Amino acid sequence: MAVKETGVSYYGLSYVEHAERDFKEMIDHHCTAVILALSEFDVDFWLPNIKVVAKRAKDMGLNVYLDTWGVGKWFGGEPTSLFLTQNPGNRQVSAFTDEPLPAACFNTPAFRNYYFEMCQKLAEVEADGFFWDEPHYALPKAYASITGGAGDDWTCRCPHCQKMFEAQYGYPMPRQLTMEVKRFRQDQALDILETATKKIRAIRPSSKMTCCVHATLGTYYVTENRGYDNWDKVGKSSACDVFSTTILSYSLPRSFFRSVTQRTIDTAKKYGKGNQRWLMGYYQEPEKLDEVSEVAKLYSEMGVESLFAWTYRGGYGTVLAAPHALELWDAIGRAYGEVLER
Numbered sequence: 001m002a003v004k005e006t007g008v009s010y011y012g013l014s015y016v017e018h019a020e021r022d023f024k025e026m027i028d029h030h031c032t033a034v035i036l037a038l039s040e041f042d043v044d045f046w047l048p049n050i051k052v053v054a055k056r057a058k059d060m061g062l063n064v065y066l067d068t069w070g071v072g073k074w075f076g077g078e079p080t081s082l083f084l085t086q087n088p089g090n091r092q093v094s095a096f097t098d099e100p101l102p103a104a105c106f107n108t109p110a111f112r113n114y115y116f117e118m119c120q121k122l123a124e125v126e127a128d129g130f131f132w133d134e135p136h137y138a139l140p141k142a143y144a145s146i147t148g149g150a151g152d153d154w155t156c157r158c159p160h161c162q163k164m165f166e167a168q169y170g171y172p173m174p175r176q177l178t179m180e181v182k183r184f185r186q187d188q189a190l191d192i193l194e195t196a197t198k199k200i201r202a203i204r205p206s207s208k209m210t211c212c213v214h215a216t217l218g219t220y221y222v223t224e225n226r227g228y229d230n231w232d233k234v235g236k237s238s239a240c241d242v243f244s245t246t247i248l249s250y251s252l253p254r255s256f257f258r259s260v261t262q263r264t265i266d267t268a269k270k271y272g273k274g275n276q277r278w279l280m281g282y283y284q285e286p287e288k289l290d291e292v293s294e295v296a297k298l299y300s301e302m303g304v305e306s307l308f309a310w311t312y313r314g315g316y317g318t319v320l321a322a323p324h325a326l327e328l329w330d331a332i333g334r335a336y337g338e339v340l341e342r
């Protein structure tokens, strides 16, 4: 089997003539697709040029996906949130301490309407679809683990979530993460994406939705309860045309790469969806850069259809650059060349 789509994320875009050179470099690195990572500020301020940049990428033959990157701190990513700056309320609230957290509660009408308006603006951009980038409830705990590890505290138990829970279940929302609370959180977490999908498709019916969730163990014993941990529910959702799981550290055993990838492919297949896996292309690199090719080949042999790396040029010039960012970027380009279906 061979990979059908290879891509990279791209941020900080502003001028089409500059983006064009970068797109050419992506194509030289055997990329067939680009994810435009758009912060709230980008969408608010640069919308005219986002349209021009996306169109140029399309004209150059790339598939283009729009990533509402870090929005509300509901999606993964480093950008700051305009919504949080402009709204003192509508925050996720810790179940144990009642403290508001620096993350928007995506169940509040204020945030939902803000997000839907943003999606409707972006639906005007000539792109192939949207990339739901690691959506999650805030994790009010002092540690985070890429492979799991349950925290006790959870979100969101804001007044709005409490009211909705009680209306649905007929009793006050517990502070314990009960079965009902888990189900409520999961249902709400998908509802906003499904509603956004409907609104986007009303404007651009062909829009393809890639839902990228954390590549956690998600087993009987260990789950992070981010709200998108039930892969069956996510895979089945109308907000998911392509089921995708995130980046793994190269220092994790290859058996973990295999198991996450197999579960990703199985989930996608079960619900008739496309599949996507990711390569780490920033911050960390393998001891030997050629290991990138080994991982890409493993994915390809297992049946991965879409393969992406975060991010363009290995994060070169950012605090999250890989130690040898440009060499890592070249290694990703070589790996893509080896696995891409011609």
Ligand SMILES: [Zn+2]
Pocket: 091, 092, 093, 105, 106, 107, 108, 156, 157, 158, 159, 160, 161, 162
């Ligand atoms: Zn809430």
